[in-house]
Amino acid sequence: MNYDTFVDQVAQRTGLDPDRAVQLIHATLRTLAERLTGGEVLDLAAQLPDPLRLALRTGPDDEAAERFDAREFGARVGERADADEATARAAARAVLTTLREAVTGDEFDDVVTQLPRDYRDLVEPAMSPGVGLRRA
Structure with a gap:
């Protein structure tokens, strides 16, 4: 999936304009990168378009995943994108659902495996059959 399609799908799923969607995509991916091991971040980044890879950039000391729950995940995304918790x-x-469509199923499964059960609310919509974007 190319960058513009990724952004368009997230924008459509959230009902936000593309510029706002980009802010939230980057905030979500950056937070996800903190929650995953460094090797998994590199594997995920390898399947994404260049502008999205930048959001997944990690440092040399980022091999270990940070441990934080889904509530903290949402708070970090909100803080990075200046968004309320619901947004x-x-x-x-929306980003995780689009990510599932953008990468191989095995890669998405590897990502989900690293997330604890309390992330279910964020991840299950992406795992559901028929989550593809409906076009009019």
């Missing part, structure tokens, strides 16, 4: 959580769900 941040909705955007995170």
Whole structure:
């Protein structure tokens, strides 16, 4: 999936304009990168278009995943994108759903495996059959 399609799908899923969607995509991916091991971040980044890879950029000391719950995940996304909690959580769900469509199923499964159960609300919509974007 190319960058413009990724942005368009997140914008459509959230009902936000593309510029706002980009802010929330980057905030979500940056937060996800903190929650995943460094090797998994690199594997995920390898399947995304260049502008999205930048959001997943990690440092040399970022091999270990930070441990934080889904509530903290939403708070970090909201803080990074200057968004309220509901908007941040909705955007995170939209980004994860679009991410599932953009990468291989095995890669998405590897990402989900690293997230604890309390992330279910964010991840399950992406795992549901028929989550593809409906076009009029």
